[in-house]
Amino acid sequence: VDTTLDISRAQRCGFPEVVYGEGKSVETIVRIFEKQREHGDSSLATRIDADKGAALKAAIPEGIYHELGRTFRLPNEVPSWGKVGLVTAGTSDLPVAEEARETLRWMGIEPVFIQDVGVAGPHRFAEQAGKLRDADVVIVVAGMEGALPSVVGGYLACPVIAVPTSVGYGASFQGVAALLGMLNSCASNVTVVNIDAGFKGAYLAGLISRRVQQAVQ
Amino acid sequence: VDTTLDISRAQRCGFPEVVYGEGKSVETIVRIFEKQREHGDSSLATRIDADKGAALKAAIPEGIYHELGRTFRLPNEVPSWGKVGLVTAGTSDLPVAEEARETLRWMGIEPVFIQDVGVAGPHRFAEQAGKLRDADVVIVVAGMEGALPSVVGGYLACPVIAVPTSVGYGASFQGVAALLGMLNSCASNVTVVNIDAGFKGAYLAGLISRRVQQAVQ
Amino acid sequence: VDTTLDISRAQRCGFPEVVYGEGKSVETIVRIFEKQREHGDSSLATRIDADKGAALKAAIPEGIYHELGRTFRLPNEVPSWGKVGLVTAGTSDLPVAEEARETLRWMGIEPVFIQDVGVAGPHRFAEQAGKLRDADVVIVVAGMEGALPSVVGGYLACPVIAVPTSVGYGASFQGVAALLGMLNSCASNVTVVNIDAGFKGAYLAGLISRRVQQAVQ
C-alpha cells in the first residue's frame, strides 16, 4: 500500500485527516474513506475534479460532490451551530469560497455568506457588516489586490482569516499580489493562509468557532 | 497635526489602535498615548528602539519598555487569564517572541512559553506538548526553514498561528523561506502572519482566547 | 562637463528638466540651476539629503529646502490654482507625500491634503471624501498592503494616481507588496508610479490638473 493514514489524527487534532485529492486515484480515495469509516471518522476530500467526482459518487452514493468547490464529503447529520462569516470580493472567487463552505459544512457549520463586495464599491460591505457583528470569526476570500480583508478587519472585532485567490492577471502573479497584500494588512486582526486554500481558511475558522461554542456550554 | 487617530477602534474592534513606532517621533507617540488615555484606552507601541524607549520612559514613567521586544506599553492591572501557548524554534527567535509576549500582556494574557525546541531535535517539543494540550491557541515563532509550526500543528487540536522570523542566512532570504514553509504547511490548523510580526501573531491569539474566555462566562 | 542638459524640455514637455539629486554633487546641481535660470526656467531638485540641502541653501539663498521631502526648489510666485488631492494611509508615508507636495507647489499647485486615513479605519477617508469630490485628480500615498487607492478610487470619479511607499517590513519587500496591490486594483481609475516616487505622482497630477485648468480658460 502507498499511504500511511494518520489514524489517530481525529483524537490528536479534533478532526480526521482530510484527503488532498490531487494526484490520488479514485481507488486510493475510496480506500481511505473506508478506513476512516471503520474508525468512526467522517471524511472529506478536496481538489476533486469532475471526473473523479462522478466516480466517487458512483462508489459512495451517499457522498456529496460539489462541482465548483471540487470537494467530495460525507454528509454531516449535525445541524448547523455556526457563527462563521464567509465573504468574497468578486464572483470569480466563488470556487475557493465554495471549497471553504463545503469544509465548514463537513465540520457542522453553515456560514453566513456575503458575496461580491470588493473594495471598488466600498459601501457594499459596509451595508452588510452588521450581519457579522457577533461572528466568532470571518473568512474573507479575495484575489487581485486582496484589499478586502483589511477593510473587513477594520469593521469587526473578531479574527479575520484571509484567503488570497489566484484570480487576476498580469502582475497578480497567480495570487501573489493578493497574498502579499493580506500579509501586510494594516488591520491587526488579519491572518493569512495559502493562495486558493479555501479548505485551510475554513478549517481554521471551524476550529476557532468550535472552541468558542464548546466554551459556551 | 499629522495623525488621524482611529479613536473608535476600541469600540469597533475590541482594542484601541496600536502605535507602529517606526518613523514616528517620541513627541508624536506621547501625544497619541495622551489622547488614548483621555478616551479611557490603554496604549501599546511597537518597533521602539533603545533610544526612543528611554525617552518614552522619561516622559511616561509608569510605562514598561521591553528592550529585546522593542515595545513600550502601559501596565495592565487585570490579572492574567490566559490559555495561550508561545513556542520558539531557536534562541535567535527571541526578539520576535518577546514582541508577541508583551502584546499578550498588554491584552491581559501571560502565555505559556516554551523555547528553543526546533525540529532538528524533534523530541524537544514532543516532551513538552502536554503543557499546551488545553490551550485556546498557540503561537509558533520560527526562522530558517520554518518547519516547527507544522510539527506543533500535528500534535495539537487548537489553531496554530505561525510567525516566520528573518533569522537565517543565504537562501532564507530574510524570512521568506520560513514564510513559504508555513504557508504550505501540510498541517491543516496552521495560519500565518507577516515575517517578524510578533505583534500580529499575538494580537490574533489574544482575540481568539478572549472570545473563548468570554464564552465561558 | 558631465551633463547634457535637456534645455528644450520646457518647450517640448511643458516643464523644465527636474534634477535627480542622488549621486550629483552640489556644484553640479548649482550649475544646472544657473543654466536653467539663463533659459528662464524654474528649478526643482529631488533626493537632496540634509547636508546637500544646507549647501544648496547657502549657494542659492532664495531656494526652499524641505527636509522631510528632501527637495530643493526655487519659489513659485504664481498663486495656487489647484484642484489636486493628496491622501496618505499612515504617518510613516509623510516623506513621500511631502516630496509630492513640494513638486506640486513648484508647478504652482497647493493640494488638498488628507492624512493618515488608512483602510484599517475605513470610516476615516469616507468622512473626508467630500473634500475631493470636485478634484481634477487625486494622489494616494500608501505603504504596507497599499489598499487605500482602491478605496479612494471607489469613492471618486476622477483619476487616482497611486504612489506605493517602502513603508512596512517583512513581506512588504520595501514597497513591492504595495506596488503589486496598486497595479492589481479592482478600481478602474487607479494608475501607478514607482515605489516612493512622490515626485512622479505629483508631476503627473500637475500635468492633468493644468490641462483641465487651461481648458477652463
Next chain:
Amino acid sequence: VDTTLDISRAQRCGFPEVVYGEGKSVETIVRIFEKQREHGDSSLATRIDADKGAALKAAIPEGIYHELGRTFRLPNEVPSWGKVGLVTAGTSDLPVAEEARETLRWMGIEPVFIQDVGVAGPHRFAEQAGKLRDADVVIVVAGMEGALPSVVGGYLACPVIAVPTSVGYGASFQGVAALLGMLNSCASNVTVVNIDAGFKGAYLAGLISRRVQQAVQ
C-alpha cells in the same frame, strides 16, 4: 444570486461597473447587462473569448463583439469627441491595443492610433509625433523592454499612460520586464497600469480626456 452589482457606480465614479468576463458564465453577463440597462447604464465586458462572444452576440444582437480585443459592449450613439492618442510598439501588441480602443469607444472616444513604431526604429515615432501634439493624454502599449513610453514621453507635454504587454519571451517574464521598464521610466510624465491592462489604460485616458472636454465647455 452570486453578484452584488455596484449600481451606484455610474453616479459615484462617472461610469457604470465594467464586467470582468474571466470566469463568469454567459448567463451571468447577460443578467448584469440587463440590470444595467434598467438603471439606464451602458455596458462593457472584457476578457470575452470567441465562444462567449458568439453566445453574447446571440443573446444581445445589438452588442458589438471585438475578437482581437476580446470585448463585448453596447454601441455608443454619441459621436467621437476624442483627443486621445493610442500608440503600439509592435504588431504583436495589437490585442491589448484593441481592448483599449474598444473601451475608449464605449466611453465615446475614437483615439488617434499609431502602430508598430518601437524604439528599434526610433525615427518611426518621431515622424508621427506631430499628430499627438495636442492630445489630452496618450496611451502607449509595448512589450519586450517596454521602452517606447519613455521616448513618447520625451516628445510630448501630456500625460502618458504606459500599458506593458506580455509580448516577448525568455527574460521578458510575461511582461514583467516591460512593466519594470515603464515604472522606472526616466520621463516624468509616464504612469503605469497592469500587464495587458488595455482596459485600464483606456479607462484612465478616457477619464482624463472627459475632464478636459467638460472644462472646455
Next chain:
Amino acid sequence: VDTTLDISRAQRCGFPEVVYGEGKSVETIVRIFEKQREHGDSSLATRIDADKGAALKAAIPEGIYHELGRTFRLPNEVPSWGKVGLVTAGTSDLPVAEEARETLRWMGIEPVFIQDVGVAGPHRFAEQAGKLRDADVVIVVAGMEGALPSVVGGYLACPVIAVPTSVGYGASFQGVAALLGMLNSCASNVTVVNIDAGFKGAYLAGLISRRVQQAVQ
C-alpha cells in the same frame, strides 16, 4: 550525428552517462544505449513519457520501463547490497520517489522504502525510524513545506539527501517553498538537490553507499 557521448565517464566517474530523455528522440536514445553496450556499460534513461517508453520497450525488449518514475533502464544482474533509505512525505511524491528507486536499482541497490510519513502526523516517521538506524544514507522526498528532511535528519546520524518536489499549490511555487525549506534546514546533515530530481538524489546516495560498501571489503 548530434551527440558527443562521454564514453570515458564510467572510468572517470564510476558510472556511465545517464540519458536525460526530455527532448531526445527514441532513435537517439536507442543509439546511445547501443554505443554504451559496445563499451560494456549499462544504461539508464530518465524523463521518458509513456509513448517513448513503449517505443523503447519495443526496440530493446529486455529493458525495464517504469511508468510512474518515467525511467527506462537495462536490468541489473547484481543482487542488492543496499543500505539506503528512501522516505516520502505524501502519496503525491511517489513519482519522484520511483525515479529515485529505479536509479538505485540500476546501481544495484534496493532501498528501504518508507512512505507517506509527513510532519502533520509526526509520530509516523518516529515509529519507523529504527529501520534506518544503520543506513549509509537516506533520501527524503517531500513537497509543500518540505519539512520532513529536517525531522528525519534530527533522528539519524547519516547524511540525508533532500529531494524537493513540485507537489503543492499556490505559494509552493512548483517546489520552490520545499527547496528553500530544505536548504535552510536546521539539521546539519541535510543536503539538497534540484526540485523533482529523484535521479540525482538517488545517484548521490548510491555513490555514498557504494564507497562505504567498498571500504567494508
Next chain:
Amino acid sequence: VDTTLDISRAQRCGFPEVVYGEGKSVETIVRIFEKQREHGDSSLATRIDADKGAALKAAIPEGIYHELGRTFRLPNEVPSWGKVGLVTAGTSDLPVAEEARETLRWMGIEPVFIQDVGVAGPHRFAEQAGKLRDADVVIVVAGMEGALPSVVGGYLACPVIAVPTSVGYGASFQGVAALLGMLNSCASNVTVVNIDAGFKGAYLAGLISRRVQQAVQ
C-alpha cells in the same frame, strides 16, 4: 495596415528588419517579405511553427523553412566566408542552436559547429578547442547551469556570446539559472543575450565577424 516596416533599417544598421513571427499571420509575413524584396532587401522570419512554415513555403517556394530552428528565410547566394564558432552543451539545446545557424546562413556565414560538449565531460570541449582558435567570435548555447561559456571563454581569446536556453527543470526556472550563470561568468570575454535568443546571439556574432572581414579587405 497594421505594420510600420522599418524600411531604412538595412541602410542604418547593415541588415534589414528581421520578422518576429510570434503572433503574426502568414499574410502579414508574406506582405513584409514582398515589401522588403521591393527594396532589394533579403528576408528572415523567426519563431515560425510548422503550420506557418508550410503555408509560407507554399506562398514563397524559394524560401527555406527550418523545422527545428523554426525559421523561414530567403536563400543567400553569397558563399560562406565565416569564422564564427557555434557550440552547444547538450542535445536538447539544438533548436536554439539551429535558430542561430539559420540566422548566420542568412547573413552569409556557415559556422563551425561543435555539439554536446557540456562541462560534465570537461575533456570534450578541450579536445576540440583548437578548431576555434582563430574564430572571430564564438556563440555558446547552454541550458541548466549554463557553465559552458565560462569554460569556452577560458580557452579562447575572442569574444564569447552566451545564449542561455530554457532546457532543464525545477530550479532552472525556464532558463533563469543559465542566464544568471552566464551574466556572472568569471571569464571576462563572455556577454549574454536573452533566454532562447539564438537569433540574437547569431546576429551579433555575424555583425562582429563581418566587421573583421571587411577590415581584412
Next chain:
Amino acid sequence: VDTTLDISRAQRCGFPEVVYGEGKSVETIVRIFEKQREHGDSSLATRIDADKGAALKAAIPEGIYHELGRTFRLPNEVPSWGKVGLVTAGTSDLPVAEEARETLRWMGIEPVFIQDVGVAGPHRFAEQAGKLRDADVVIVVAGMEGALPSVVGGYLACPVIAVPTSVGYGASFQGVAALLGMLNSCASNVTVVNIDAGFKGAYLAGLISRRVQQAVQ
C-alpha cells in the same frame, strides 16, 4: 533560561549540537560549552565575529578562534584521518572555505585544500585533480556563476558537495546565481547546501568520510 540544549544529539546524530553564534551572547555560548563539557561532548560555534571571538578566547583559553572563518572550537586531540577534498574557485571564497576547514578539524579531519582554481582558467583544477582521485568526498566552494562544482564533478567519481558563496555583484544576487547553477549542475554527483554554508558542507563531508573510515575498520 532561554535554551533547550539538545543533549542527546551526539548519541542520536553522531556529533553534538553546533552553536549558531549569530544573535547569541558570549554568556549563552560559554554556558552551552560548559554544559556540553559536562556531557563529555566537544564544542563548536559558528558565525562568531572578532569581538565575540576575543571574549570567548578570554573565557575559554584553550579554545581556538579562527578570524577569517569566524568559528570558535575546542581543540581536537585525535590525529587527522581525512580523505576529504576542499576546493575554492577564487580568493574571495576563502572565509566560507575556512569555516568548512575548521568544522572538519573539529570532526578530526584535515582536508586536502586546493585554492583559486575557478573555471576561467580551466587547466588549473585539471592539473591538480589527481590529488583528489581517492577522496571520499570533495567540497567545492564557489561564488559568481558557481560553475566549478560541475567541472570538479566531471573529473571525479566521489560525491561533490557544492557550497555557493555570496561573492559577486549585480545579478549574482548575493549567491543566488551560484546556488541555482549548482542545483542545476549537469554533473550527477553534485549536491548543494545553503549559500555561505561552509559549516554544513563540511559537516556532511565529515559524516560521509567517517562512515567510509568506520567501514574500513
Next chain:
Amino acid sequence: VDTTLDISRAQRCGFPEVVYGEGKSVETIVRIFEKQREHGDSSLATRIDADKGAALKAAIPEGIYHELGRTFRLPNEVPSWGKVGLVTAGTSDLPVAEEARETLRWMGIEPVFIQDVGVAGPHRFAEQAGKLRDADVVIVVAGMEGALPSVVGGYLACPVIAVPTSVGYGASFQGVAALLGMLNSCASNVTVVNIDAGFKGAYLAGLISRRVQQAVQ
C-alpha cells in the same frame, strides 16, 4: 599562498588576468602585480576603494588610481588606436562608465565618450550619433529603465554592448529593471553584461575592436 595566478591567461586569452579587488588585501594585490610584471604582463585591478587605492599608489607609484571608477592600473605606453564608443544615459552612471574607460585605456584604447543622453530627451543622442557611425563597437551604460541601448542600437550598424547600472530606486531593484530591459531589447544588435559591470563591457568592446584593428593590418 592563497592564489593560483592564471599565468598563461595572456597567451591563451590575449590579456592577463584582471584582479577583482573586492575582498583582497593590498598585499595580495601588490604581489599579483609583481608576479605579472615578472611575466611581462601589464596589470589592472577593479573594485578598489579610496583607502586601498592610496595604499596601492604608495606601493606602486607609477600606477594610476581612478577614484570614481575605482580602478588601479599600470600606465599603457601604446598610443590610443580606438574606434570604441562609450555612451551614458545619465550623470549618475558615471562611475560605471569610468570603470569601463579605464579598462579600455589599459587595453590601449581611448573611447569616444558621449554623456547624459538618456531617452527622456531623445534628440540628445540623435544629434551626436554621427560621431559613432564608424565605431567598431559601442558600449552603452544606463540605469533605471535601461532603454538607451535599444535606441542607440536602432541608429547604428555595429554591435552594442549594454551595461545596466544599479542607478534608480524602488522597482529598479538595484539594476534588475535595466538588466531585463536590455536583455529584451527589440534592437537585434544589443548584447548584455552584468549589472554595474563596466569592466566586462569594456573588455569585450576592447577585444572586438582589437580584432578589427588587427585585421586592418
